[in-house]
Structure formats: structure tokens, C-alpha cells
Amino acid sequence: MVMTRDEKLAKINAHQERVNLIFEKIDTLRLMEKVLTLDNNKILEYIKESGLKGRGGAGFPTYLKWKLAADQKSDVKYVICNADEGEPGTFKDRKILEEQAEKVFTGMAICAKVIGASLGYIYLRGEYNFLVPLLVTKMNVFNDDMKKFGFNFTIDLRSGSGAYICGEETALIESMEGYRGEARNKPPYPAEKGYLGKPTVINNVETLVYCTMIVLNEGKKFKNFGTEISTGSKVFSVSGDADVEGIYELELGMTIQEFVDLFGDGDTKAVQVGGASGFCVPRKKFKETIIGFEGVPTGGSMMLFNSSRSMYHILMNYMEFMQEESCGQCTPCRVGCQQLVKGIQAIKHKKRPASYLDELVKLAKTMRVASKCGLGQSVANPFISIVENFREEIIY
Amino acid sequence: MQSSENIVRKAVKKYGKGRENLLPILQMVRKENNYLSEDQLREIATEMDLSAADVYGVATFYSFMDMQPKGKNIIRICKTITCFMKGKDSIVTALEDALGIKMGETTPDRKFSLLEANCIGWCHKGPAMLINDKVYVELTPEKAIQALEEYR
Structure with missing residues (x-):
């Protein structure tokens, strides 16, 4: 069953239209007016019922985050929108911010009402600085609107400066507080002790828009999509050897095979799900692998590779990325990333035997348990999934 | 270094001396000449009452905070x-x-x-x-x- 590109596009668009939550045009002001009359518990209930999990990649239940922050006794709390989208192969938040900034702000305001925050920040990656004028203009309008509603909530914007690790929520807080973006130990979680020591909810751009839509639809629609474990839909960033590339909102729970049929170029040998910190799925596992928390979880990065690509090259690219972006504070990640890069180079150049690869896999597994934050812990994901499925390409 | 002193003062005045403003201040100062000089980092440290090593540590962490003279x-x-x-x-x-x-x-x-x-x-x-x-x-x-x- 080979489809032409037009047939694929038609199918993808039909799929998108059926879901259509993130990019649907809505009247955010009218929604905010309504939200301000709602009971906080009711809003929390909507979010809980929806089963929404964070869309940045880690997949923490949004309800729990909000509830934890709401339960904290503090006069000062913060809402932060994590717009530090830096995972290789991810670019959906850029489009969401460009086209649906009001829905992002509204999600922040809803969260602020629920937890009792009066200040919100957007932490925007430096690479997206071209969005600043647009966002500031829209933000000022939104802030004025909130004032008119008599709702004490203001949003401000902060820019990053090219550090991938600052997408990790505790590193983001460190960065916002004027420090090196080095992750903290958890607990305490930011919801208990976050920005400037105050309870802070940090949500990804897309998560906030889903919150807006879940409240708009009173908990309905969103949970009609997806599976029991991965409810709802997700915005995917599709790139690589694909007939159709770009940003698409799709239901969770489809298999990689279904995905590849829609987007691939007919010769897909592997899909990297979740970027440089995600998992590589080889062709033989396309049918059994579900895109979602029960299979391969993802922040939405889907990179397709056809049979002309060297998996060694791809692995090296990811490992060099991790080596550069490791913040360096904990030894397993700092030294581990360097040794993985050196190690696969040494094997390729026959300076080490093929069996050395097994040692490197052990190192990656150690990094998974011994690293301080998600960056170091996740290096094992691409490393092991590529090495185990494409061993001969790494060695020869 | 009259001009660099000005930009540092301007940035600190704009954002405030609180530690949480260090990143925006570094960004603004960097933008002036497309890099941060060690002199500027020292001035920022003095203005914000931080140690120069601390400010240097933060600046060098971020890849967009160029620490060598760069082109326009x-x-x-x-x-x-x-x-x-x-x-x-x-x-x-x-x-x-x-x-x-x-x-x-x-x-x-x-x-x-x-x-x-x-x-x-x-x-x-x-x-x-x-x-x-x-x-x-x-x-x-x-x-x-x-x-x-x-x-x-």
C-alpha cells in the first residue's frame, strides 16, 4: 500500500482536522471571563479527568503539578512557560507561540488562578529571539486585558542564551535566578520550592495550550483521543527523510508503522522518537511500537532516516550534541558523554575491539542511574537503542 | 572604557541589581559589541555586588554569551x-x-x-x-x- 505524497497529505490533514485542538482559533478573552467565575477545584478536576501529561517530553501529570503548587501555603507563587524548546528535531513550540500566543498566555493565567500566582514568565530560547517583538506586543495586550478583568496576573518574558539544559525545569530556574543552568536535586520539586524559593509551576508551551482547550471544552474532547495511558493528542515535529515534513497534531497511540506510512519516503529504516535524548526504533519494530507513554514517549520530535543514512553518523551527531550540552556539574554525565564519543570513534577506527561496545553500553546504563538530571539519564536512550539495533553499522 | 561602563550601568539600571537579573543584563551588555569582555564582567560584578568569578562562571556557561571579540x-x-x-x-x-x-x-x-x-x-x-x-x-x-x- 504505497500512497503518493498528495494522498498522504490528505490523510494527515483529515487526521489533523479531526483533532484540531492546538491550532483551533478560539476567543481567549471570553474563555478567561468564564474561567474567572469557575471554582478552582472544578478546573483542577477538568485537568485531572483529561489525564493530560506534560508535553515537553518528561510526561509528568499536569494535574499533580498544579495540585501540588495549589496546596502550598505561600503569598508568592509563579507560573513559568517553558519555551526553551531545544531538543534536536523539535520545533512545534515555535509555531504554537507564533500562531497561538494568546492560548499559551491563557493557559498560564488559568494555572495562575488555580495555584494563586500573580506573576508569570515565559522562558524563551535565545534561538527564537526573532519572536520577541511579536510576543511582547501580544503579551502587553493580554496583561492589559487581565487588568481590565480585575485579575491580578502579569506575564513577563525572559530569553535564554543557547543552553539546551535550561529546558530542564530546575536548570531553567537556576538560569532565571541568574546562575549557571545546572540542574538541582529533586525533591524539593519546583511546585514546592521553585523560582526564588517560591512554589512554581513550569509547563511546556504545548501543555499550557492543552490546558486552555481542556478548560474550554470542560474536560471533554481531549480525552476522546489517544489511549488509556496516553490520553489526548500531541503536536509532532516531523523531519528527516520524510515525504511530508513539518508540524502536525495527531492522536497519541498510533504505531510507528502507521506513522511511517503517512510521513515516510517508502524506505524508512529507523525513526528517532524524542530527539537526541529519545529512542531509535528500527524498521523491524515499527509495527509493535506505540507512540505514547506505553511505547516510546516523546516531546514530539520524529526524525526519519532511510537506508542511505549511516547510523554511526547519526549516533555520533547525537553524542556530540550531548557532550556539548552536558552542563558538566555531575561526573557520570560530563565524563560519560565524552567517553561515549571517544569510544565509538575508537571502535570505528579499529583502535578498540568490537567487544568494547558492550563496555560502552554498560557505561550508558551507569549514566542512566547515576546522573543527576534528565540529560545525563537519557543519554542511554539513543545510545543503547541505536547500538543494539544497528551494531554492525557502528562497528564497521 | 567609557562606553562599556555606560552600557553596564545602563543595563543594571534597566533591570535592577537583583541576582535574578544577571542573565538579562549579560544579554544586553553582550549585544552592544557582540561579546562580553572581561572588563565588562568585572564592572557588572562590581555594580551588582557579586564576585567577578561568579559572573564569569555564569557568562561562560551560555554558548550565546560570546567571550571572544566577534564580528558585527x-x-x-x-x-x-x-x-x-x-x-x-x-x-x-x-x-x-x-x-x-x-x-x-x-x-x-x-x-x-x-x-x-x-x-x-x-x-x-x-x-x-x-x-x-x-x-x-x-x-x-x-x-x-x-x-x-x-x-x-
Whole structure:
């Protein structure tokens, strides 16, 4: 069953239209007016019922985050929108911010009402600085609107400066507080002790828009999509050897095979799900692998590779990325990333035997348990999934 | 260093002396000359009542806080795998030839610096690059060279 590109596009668009939550045009002001009359518990209930999990990649239940922050006794709390989208192969938040900034702000305001925050920040990656004028203009309008509603909530914007690790929520807080973006130990979680020591909810751009839509639809629609474990839909960033590339909102729970049929170029040998910190799925596992928390979880990065690509090259690219972006504070990640890069180079150049690869896999597994934050812990994901499925390409 | 003192004071005045304003202050000061000098870092430390080592530590953590003198315009080419697959190397070669410098260098007239960056978020339209804050996508060697003209 080979489809032409037009047939694929038609199918993808039909799929998108059926879901259509993130990019649907809505009247955010009218929604905010309504939200301000709602009971906080009711809003929390909507979010809980929806089963929404964070869309940045880690997949923490949004309800729990909000509830934890709401339960904290503090006069000062913060809402932060994590717009530090830096995972290789991810670019959906850029489009969401460009086209649906009001829905992002509204999600922040809803969260602020629920937890009792009066200040919100957007932490925007430096690479997206071209969005600043647009966002500031829209933000000022939104802030004025909130004032008119008599709702004490203001949003401000902060820019990053090219550090991938600052997408990790505790590193983001460190960065916002004027420090090196080095992750903290958890607990305490930011919801208990976050920005400037105050309870802070940090949500990804897309998560906030889903919150807006879940409240708009009173908990309905969103949970009609997806599976029991991965409810709802997700915005995917599709790139690589694909007939159709770009940003698409799709239901969770489809298999990689279904995905590849829609987007691939007919010769897909592997899909990297979740970027440089995600998992590589080889062709033989396309049918059994579900895109979602029960299979391969993802922040939405889907990179397709056809049979002309060297998996060694791809692995090296990811490992060099991790080596550069490791913040360096904990030894397993700092030294581990360097040794993985050196190690696969040494094997390729026959300076080490093929069996050395097994040692490197052990190192990656150690990094998974011994690293301080998600960056170091996740290096094992691409490393092991590529090495185990494409061993001969790494060695020869 | 009259002018650099001014920009540091201006930045601290704009954002405030609180530690949480250090990043915006560094960003504003960096923007003036496209890099942060050690003198400026010392001035920031004095103004904000922090140790110079502390400020230096923060500044050097972030890859966009250039610590060496750079050109007036900074080109950052995405080197992540998807941009590579779409011909990033040919863009680099074209720019190196057009500018007469190698990756990582600055032109003698200090107009351009050529750098690589990790994923800049345009994978579906690679190869991509930033010149300062502006994005250029779906590059060909010709388009890349043409983009330089805007800054000549």
C-alpha cells in the first residue's frame, strides 16, 4: 500500500482536522471571563479527568503539578512557560507561540488562578529571539486585558542564551535566578520550592495550550483521543527523510508503522522518537511500537532516516550534541558523554575491539542511574537503542 | 572604557541589581559589541555586588554569551543531523569561501563571525542558519551567500 505524497497529505490533514485542538482559533478573552467565575477545584478536576501529561517530553501529570503548587501555603507563587524548546528535531513550540500566543498566555493565567500566582514568565530560547517583538506586543495586550478583568496576573518574558539544559525545569530556574543552568536535586520539586524559593509551576508551551482547550471544552474532547495511558493528542515535529515534513497534531497511540506510512519516503529504516535524548526504533519494530507513554514517549520530535543514512553518523551527531550540552556539574554525565564519543570513534577506527561496545553500553546504563538530571539519564536512550539495533553499522 | 561602563550601568539600571537579573543584563551588555569582555564582567560584578568569578562562571556557561571579540554579525549554522542531511556542509563551504574565513573565525573587517549551533528548531526546512536573530531556512549555497549581502 504505497500512497503518493498528495494522498498522504490528505490523510494527515483529515487526521489533523479531526483533532484540531492546538491550532483551533478560539476567543481567549471570553474563555478567561468564564474561567474567572469557575471554582478552582472544578478546573483542577477538568485537568485531572483529561489525564493530560506534560508535553515537553518528561510526561509528568499536569494535574499533580498544579495540585501540588495549589496546596502550598505561600503569598508568592509563579507560573513559568517553558519555551526553551531545544531538543534536536523539535520545533512545534515555535509555531504554537507564533500562531497561538494568546492560548499559551491563557493557559498560564488559568494555572495562575488555580495555584494563586500573580506573576508569570515565559522562558524563551535565545534561538527564537526573532519572536520577541511579536510576543511582547501580544503579551502587553493580554496583561492589559487581565487588568481590565480585575485579575491580578502579569506575564513577563525572559530569553535564554543557547543552553539546551535550561529546558530542564530546575536548570531553567537556576538560569532565571541568574546562575549557571545546572540542574538541582529533586525533591524539593519546583511546585514546592521553585523560582526564588517560591512554589512554581513550569509547563511546556504545548501543555499550557492543552490546558486552555481542556478548560474550554470542560474536560471533554481531549480525552476522546489517544489511549488509556496516553490520553489526548500531541503536536509532532516531523523531519528527516520524510515525504511530508513539518508540524502536525495527531492522536497519541498510533504505531510507528502507521506513522511511517503517512510521513515516510517508502524506505524508512529507523525513526528517532524524542530527539537526541529519545529512542531509535528500527524498521523491524515499527509495527509493535506505540507512540505514547506505553511505547516510546516523546516531546514530539520524529526524525526519519532511510537506508542511505549511516547510523554511526547519526549516533555520533547525537553524542556530540550531548557532550556539548552536558552542563558538566555531575561526573557520570560530563565524563560519560565524552567517553561515549571517544569510544565509538575508537571502535570505528579499529583502535578498540568490537567487544568494547558492550563496555560502552554498560557505561550508558551507569549514566542512566547515576546522573543527576534528565540529560545525563537519557543519554542511554539513543545510545543503547541505536547500538543494539544497528551494531554492525557502528562497528564497521 | 567609557562606553562599556555606560552600557553596564545602563543595563543594571534597566533591570535592577537583583541576582535574578544577571542573565538579562549579560544579554544586553553582550549585544552592544557582540561579546562580553572581561572588563565588562568585572564592572557588572562590581555594580551588582557579586564576585567577578561568579559572573564569569555564569557568562561562560551560555554558548550565546560570546567571550571572544566577534564580528558585527554572527552567523550560526545548525549542525544537527537533519540539517546535515540536507546539505549543511555545502552551506558552510560556500560561506567560508565567500567570507574568506574558516568555521569559528571572524572576518578581518569584523563584519562577520561564522559559528555552528546546535538545533535551532527549523529541521523541516533545513539547512537553516541564524544571522544575529534573523532566521534563514531552506538554504542553498547561493541563498546563503545572498543573505550575507543584507549585512555588507
